[in-house]
Structure formats: C-alpha cells, structure tokens
Amino acid sequence: xxxxxxxxxxxxxxxxxxxxxxxxxxxxxxxxxxxxxxxxxxxxxxxxxxxxxxxxxxxxxxxxxxxxxxxxxxxxxxxxxxxxxxxxxxxxxxxxxxxxxxxxxxxxxxxxxxxxxxxxxxxxxxxxxxxxxxxxxxxxxxxxxxxxxxxxxxxxxxxxxxxxxxxxxxxxxxxxxxxxxxxxxxxxxxxxxxxxxxxxxxxxxxxxxxxxxxxxxxxxxxxxxxxxxxxxxxxxxxxxxxxxxxxxxxxxxxxxxxxxxxxxxxxxxxxxxxxxxxxxxxxxxxxxxxxxxxxxxxxxxxxxxxxxxxxxxxxxxxxxxxxxxxxxxxxxxxxxxxxxxxxxxx
Ligand code: TYM
Numbered sequence: 001x002x003x004x005x006x007x008x009x010x011x012x013x014x015x016x017x018x019x020x021x022x023x024x025x026x027x028x029x030x031x032x033x034x035x036x037x038x039x040x041x042x043x044x045x046x047x048x049x050x051x052x053x054x055x056x057x058x059x060x061x062x063x064x065x066x067x068x069x070x071x072x073x074x075x076x077x078x079x080x081x082x083x084x085x086x087x088x089x090x091x092x093x094x095x096x097x098x099x100x101x102x103x104x105x106x107x108x109x110x111x112x113x114x115x116x117x118x119x120x121x122x123x124x125x126x127x128x129x130x131x132x133x134x135x136x137x138x139x140x141x142x143x144x145x146x147x148x149x150x151x152x153x154x155x156x157x158x159x160x161x162x163x164x165x166x167x168x169x170x171x172x173x174x175x176x177x178x179x180x181x182x183x184x185x186x187x188x189x190x191x192x193x194x195x196x197x198x199x200x201x202x203x204x205x206x207x208x209x210x211x212x213x214x215x216x217x218x219x220x221x222x223x224x225x226x227x228x229x230x231x232x233x234x235x236x237x238x239x240x241x242x243x244x245x246x247x248x249x250x251x252x253x254x255x256x257x258x259x260x261x262x263x264x265x266x267x268x269x270x271x272x273x274x275x276x277x278x279x280x281x282x283x284x285x286x287x288x289x290x291x292x293x294x295x296x297x298x299x300x301x302x303x304x305x306x307x308x309x310x311x312x313x314x315x316x317x318x319x320x321x322x323x324x325x326x327x328x329x330x331x332x333x334x335x336x337x338x339x340x341x342x343x344x345x346x
Contacts, residue, residue: 009151009184015040016150016186018049018091018141020209021068022060025075027218027294028207030301031194031265032156038080040154040189046086047148047326048076053091053098053140057133058122070315071305075220077318078304087329089322091144096330100143101136103341107173108139112165118158122210142166146183147330154189157196158206163188177340194265200234203254221302224295231291234259236283244275259283259290266293 017037019029040046050072052065069090076088091097113119116138123130133140141162145153146169153163163186170183199205199216207217215230222230235255242249242256250257257271260278263286264271278286308315338345 009181011149011151011184013044013152014148014150015044015046015152015154015189016049016145016148017047017154018051018054018144019072019076020051020055021065021072022055022058023068023209025072025220026207026209027220027262027298028156028194028197030079030220030298031192031197031262032158033154034076034079034081035194035265036154036189036192037076037086040152041082041086044152046081047150047329048081048086048088049091049144049326050076050089051091051141051144054137057131057137069319070309070312073319074305074308074315075301077308078301079220083318083322087322087325089319089326093319093323094147094326094330096147096327096334097140097143099334100147100337101140103337104139104143104146104169104173105136107176108142108165108169112168113138115161116165117161138162138165139169142169145186146170147333148326149184149333150186151184152189153186156194157190160188160190179340182336182340192265193261193271197262197265198254198258200230200255200258202235203256203258218294218298220298221305222298223302224291224299227295227298228288228291231259231287231294234287236287240280240282241275241278241286243279244272249275259286263290263293266290266297 017033019025019033025034037046037048050069052069055065055068073088073090077083081088113135119127119130119135119137122134142165145166153159153166155163167185170185174180174182197207199207199211200218201213201216205211205216209217211217215233218227218230236259237253237256239253241260242253260271260274264274267274335345
C-alpha cells in the first residue's frame with residue numbers, strides 16, 4: 001500500500017473494511033480479507049466493522065443477529081486483530097452509516113446500481129421480490145467507507161465492483177456539491193493469493209456462506225477431522241499435480257488450481273513454490289498435507305473464538321469502545337456533509 005492515499009486527497013490514509021454477520025465465516029473470508037486486516041493494523045489506522053445493516057437486506061432471524069455479530073467480532077480478534085490498535089465495532093451502533101447511505105442514495109444513479117453483478121447473482125430471477133435494501137446494498141457499503149473518509153479497503157476480489165461504485169459516488173458527491181477532494185476515492189486492496197477462494201466442490205464458483213452444501217467450504221470453526229473430511233471429498237481429478245513451468249498446468253483443472261492456491265495462501269508461499277514441492281505427486285498425499293496446514297492455522301482461531309464468546313460482556317465492552325471511537329471519527333465528517341448538502345445542523 002502506498003503512503004499517499006489518492007493523488008489529490010490531502011487527508012490521512014485510513015483503512016476500513018467489513019464483513020456480514022450472516023452465518024459463520026469461512027476460509028475465503030479468512031484468506032481474502034481477514035489475513036489482510038491483521039497485516040495492515042501495525043502500519044495504519046484501521047477500522048473493522050461487522051455490517052449488521054447489510055445483513056438485514058435479506059431474511060434474517062432477529063433473535064440471532066446480535067450473537068452473529070459477536071461471532072464475527074470474535075473471529076476478527078481471534079485471527080489477530082488487536083482491538084486496542086484497530087477499531088472493531090458493529091455498524092448499527094454508529095448512526096453515520098445509515099444517514100450517509102441516504103444522502104448517497106440521492107447521489108448514486110439507478111443505472112450504476114443496475115449494473116451491479118452481485119445483486120443480479122443474489123436476486124436471480126426474483127429481482128422484483130427482493131428488498132429495496134438488497135438493491136441498495138452497495139450504496140450503504142460506500143457510506144461505510146466514506147463516513148470515515150477511508151482511503152484503503154482490504155477485500156476479496158468479489159468486492160471489486162462495489163469498490164468502483166464507492167469511488168464513483170465519492171467523485172460525484174465531490175463534483176455535484178463543488179467540494180473538491182472532500183471524499184477520497186477509496187482504493188481496494190485485493191492482491192494476494194487468497195483474493196478469490198473457490199468452492200471445494202466446483203472450482204468455477206466462489207466459496208460462499210450461501211452455498212447450500214457445507215462440504216463446499218471450510219468454516220473457521222471446523223475441527224481438524226471435519227477439515228480433513230471436506231478436503232478428502234473435495235473435487236479433483238486422477239492426474240498428478242502439474243509442474244510449475246507447465247504452461248497448461250491448470251487448464252480445465254479449476255479445482256486443482258484452487259487447492260494449490262489455498263495451500264499457497266496458508267503457507268504464505270506462491271502457487272509455483274507449492275507445485276515445485278508437489279509436482280508429479282497425487283492428491284492422496286496432497287490433501288492430507290493441506291488438511292494439516294489448514295487445521296494448524298484455523299484451530300487456534302476457533303479455540304480463541306470460543307474463549308472470547310464465552311464472555312459476552314467483555315466482548316460487548318470491546319464493541320462499545322469501538323463504536324465510540326468510530327463515532328468520534330465519523331461525526332465530524334457528517335457535520336461537514338450536512339453543511340455541504342445544506343441539511344439542518346446538529
Ligand atoms: P462478505 O461478508 O460477503 O465477505 C467478507 C470479506 O470476505 C471476502 N470474501 C472472499 N475472499 C476470497 N474468496 C472468497 N471466496 C471470498 N468470499 C468472501 C469478501 O471479498 C469480503 O472482503 N459487502 C461486503 C461487506 C461490506 C464491506 C463494507 C466491505 C460492507 N461494507 C465496506 C468493505 C468495506 C461483503 O459482502 O462481505
């Protein structure tokens with residue numbers, strides 16, 4: 001990440017990201033985003049949110065939502081986010097998100113949202129019956145980021161289009177309200193071997209919480225036996241692992257590419273280095289080795305998560321402190337926004 005946030009923006013560089021509390025987190029969330037959250041916190045001001053307002057865009061159980069928020073917050077901390085350094089909080093505890101989302105609703109254009117592929121994927125043929133909130137989801141995401149004038153956003157590759165929309169909204173606001181560089185144009189931080197982890201059953205589909213088959217993903221809370229079993233049953237073929245210098249090494253083998261990529265991301269190596277070690281060998285040996293490194297990385301996180309979740313009061317105190325610190329950053333931004341837009345001061 002470069003020291004200068006965006007060419008003309010003069011504010012400090014600041015990192016913001018979030019995850020939805022809709023079901024447990026999986027290896028894609030961990031390698032695509034969480035690993036970067038931890039890495040960035042030493043050099044940057046970081047704000048990590050649990051986005052419960054996004055979670056209510058689809059059907060949800062109100063009785064479970066608060067606990068699901070605690071689980072995501074516990075996963076952040078268990079994976080290594082230090083809540084004394086980084087700000088960890090729940091979105092609905094800070095009013096700026098919803099308020100700025102409304103203002104951005106009046107900046108964003110229907111055509112921009114109609115192009116969002118995630119809505120099309122989630123809604124399928126049922127777009128007419130989806131909530132307006134699901135359609136508007138990426139506008140709220142822009143508000144999350146820009147309420148803190150965040151400059152960098154660590155996410156997986158699936159969020160690229162949403163980040164482009166955030167930049168379009170920021171630019172349009174700055175332009176329409178004649179407030180040059182008021183909002184930075186946030187940059188996605190996507191690079192890295194874990195940016196796009198695919199399903200264990202189908203290497204052309206991303207690993208996802210919403211996949212009906214639990215065998216398609218490794219959850220952060222899966223135990224060693226479950227991880228080994230899921231990897232054992234993961235789709236592969238009967239050919240050996242290819243050589244790193246074979247130009248066709250992953251041709252028509254998306255599942256093989258995915259497992260090698262997962263191994264590389266977990267071992268903090270490149271896919272070529274993994275193939276160097278494993279070329280010519282079969283999956284009968286590769287899969288147990290992959291299961292071992294996966295449980296080595298994930299089981300301490302699962303243990304720490306359950307420790308954190310066993311003391312909900314302590315966790316809630318961390319989240320309350322995070323919300324107060326987040327509010328202290330976003331409220332001055334919102335004061336300026338209200339003034340720029342001509343709204344009533346508070
Ligand atoms: P969510 O909750 O779907 O996913 C959280 C993070 O995990 C990444 N991710 C993946 N990375 C690699 N491979 C995968 N298979 C995979 N699946 C998920 C996502 O890219 C994401 O970084 N819209 C966001 C939440 C959000 C947000 C924000 C993010 C709301 N406001 C502001 C950044 C900034 C989402 O749905 O994440």
